[in-house]
Amino acid sequence: MYDLIVIGGGPAGLAAACAAWEGGLRSILIVERDQELGGILNQCIHNGFGLHYFKEELTGPEYAGRFIRMLSDTGVEVRLDTMVLEVTADRQVHMVGKTTGYRVEQARSIVLAMGCRERTRGAIGIPGTRPAGVFTAGAAQRYVNMEGWMPGNRVVILGSGDIGLIMARRMTLEGAKVLACVEVMPYSGGLNRNIVQCLHDYDIPLYLSHTVTDIRGKDRVEQVVVSQVDERRNPIPGTEMVFDCDTLLLSVGLIPENELTRQAGVEMDRRTNGAVVYENMETSIPGVFACGNVCHVHDLVDFVTAESQRAGAAAARYVAQNGDAPQRVLQVRNGDGVTYTVPQRIRPDRVEKRCDLFFRVNRICGDSEILVTSGDTQIARFKREHLAPGEMENITLPRVLLDKARDEITVSIREVEQA
Numbered sequence: 514m515y516d517l518i519v520i521g522g523g524p525a526g527l528a529a530a531c532a533a534w535e536g537g538l539r540s541i542l543i544v545e546r547d548q549e550l551g552g553i554l555n556q557c558i559h560n561g562f563g564l565h566y567f568k569e570e571l572t573g574p575e576y577a578g579r580f581i582r583m584l585s586d587t588g589v590e591v592r593l594d595t596m597v598l599e600v601t602a603d604r605q606v607h608m609v610g611k612t613t614g615y616r617v618e619q620a621r622s623i624v625l626a627m628g629c630r631e632r633t634r635g636a637i638g639i640p641g642t643r644p645a646g647v648f649t650a651g652a653a654q655r656y657v658n659m660e661g662w663m664p665g666n667r668v669v670i671l672g673s674g675d676i677g678l679i680m681a682r683r684m685t686l687e688g689a690k691v692l693a694c695v696e697v698m699p700y701s702g703g704l705n706r707n708i709v710q711c712l713h714d715y716d717i718p719l720y721l722s723h724t725v726t727d728i729r730g731k732d733r734v735e736q737v738v739v740s741q742v743d744e745r746r747n748p749i750p751g752t753e754m755v756f757d758c759d760t761l762l763l764s765v766g767l768i769p770e771n772e773l774t775r776q777a778g779v780e781m782d783r784r785t786n787g788a789v790v791y792e793n794m795e796t797s798i799p800g801v802f803a804c805g806n807v808c809h810v811h812d813l814v815d816f817v818t819a820e821s822q823r824a825g826a827a828a829a830r831y832v833a834q835n836g837d838a839p840q841r842v843l844q845v846r847n848g849d850g851v852t853y854t855v856p857q858r859i860r861p862d863r864v865e866k867r868c869d870l871f872f873r874v875n876r877i878c879g880d881s882e883i884l885v886t887s888g889d890t891q892i893a894r895f896k897r898e899h900l901a902p903g904e905m906e907n908i909t910l911p912r913v914l915l916d917k918a919r920d921e922i923t924v925s926i927r928e929v930e931q932a
């Protein structure tokens with residue numbers, strides 16, 4: 514019997530395990546299907562990690578390395594090359610490993626930290642032939658940065674999320690010609706700093722409100738056709754541009770890896786595609802926590818770390834207190850302009866001093882106010898000069914304000930009209 518089993522050894526799993534150890538748990542197991550700890554960070558060799566948490570600019574492997582070192586000072590057990598196949602509501606974890614075979618381990622608490630996977634061509638249904646040369650951006654990143662293979666020479670990138678932008682620069686630095694980055698929405702899904710540093714600095718054009726409408730080629734991609742789309746995202750006939758290329762990289766979204774979560778019977782949020790969580794990242798099954806990209810897709814690993822430390826510390830408290838009585842619950846509602854919030858539920862009595870709340874907006878906004886209301890009463894207001902769907906926002910709500918709220922709070926955006 515373990516006090517805690519952490520599923521996934523990426524930054525979320527590492528931070529949760531370290532925090533649980535600090536919180537007093539001494540029997541912790543991390544299960545990781547890959548051959549090493551670090552998760553997706555191992556293939557992210559660019560810098561830009563850790564600005565918030567370490568106040569330094571680190572590469573992905575450096576950031577992961579710091580947590581792996583912290584972990585090595587603890588007695589946390591790690592099982593690599595081991596895939597978790599099932600998690601049950603009574604906290605049994607079924608796993609299979611190369612050397613250990615099939616095992617079932619019982620845990621007093623579980624942290625789900627399985628990260629996410631990329632959407633593929635099949636998920637978005639691009640028309641055309643089915644030649645080689647169509648990769649997800651993350652797969653191409655792994656080939657270039659870890660396996661030492663170059664996926665192609667003349668590249669079009671569909672999707673302007675961070676992975677697509679990073680790969681536009683990476684492929685250019687490796688000698689490929691990146692002809693275009695194509696985005697179906699009228700705004701980029703990536704961080705502003707990545708648009709500047711990865712596209713503008715290399716004169717790579719970004720076509721907003723455009724999409725790929727045809728892939729041509731028999732054995733290998735020979736051309737992709739890009740068309741402008743209208744406000745309903747339908748291609749506009751007559752706007753086609755043909756790019757002669759051998760590679761199409763897809764950066765069209767991430768899907769949290771929640772097969773285990775659903776199978777365990779955890780309540781899900783269809784907007785985040787992750788578990789519904791309370792303020793301490795506990796799911797609807799007591800003692801089962803979720804954090805990092807498996808819970809909602811993050812842009813910055815620093816926030817993954819902070820959130821996962823909360824989950825690990827809460828798992829330690831859960832084990833120490835052997836669960837505790839149900840408490841007053843506030844539902845967090847999405848008001849105007851807000852796509853989702855995490856957490857979706859808050860138990861004010863469990864909030865020590867303040868509660869961090871993450872959310873995304875559904876449109877680009879200039880000068881704005883983030884309003885937190887409960888019924889007709891405004892309990893908090895925050896100002897922002899710029900909000901964008903590609904940039905996760907967070908606000909901190911002090912416990913005293915949560916104590917004033919009744920049954921639910923609503924987070925909404927109000928754009929401030931310019932005089």
Ligand SMILES: Cc1cc2nc3c(=O)[nH]c(=O)nc-3n(C[C@H](O)[C@H](O)[C@H](O)COP(=O)(O)OP(=O)(O)OC[C@H]3O[C@@H](n4cnc5c(N)ncnc54)[C@H](O)[C@@H]3O)c2cc1C
Binds near residue numbers: 526651679770807817
């Ligand atoms: C291309 C790219 C560029 C990025 N750039 C930046 C950046 O510049 N700055 C920044 O701060 N952030 C960046 N990020 C974001 C950051 O890397 C992620 O938010 C973070 O890695 C998510 O951590 P995680 O632990 O939740 O998931 P992951 O890192 O994906 O880790 C999940 C782990 O779980 C394991 N796993 C999954 N299922 C199972 C199972 N069934 N059994 C056992 N193990 C399992 C996986 O193998 C994996 O190791 C970038 C991400 C990507 C993909």
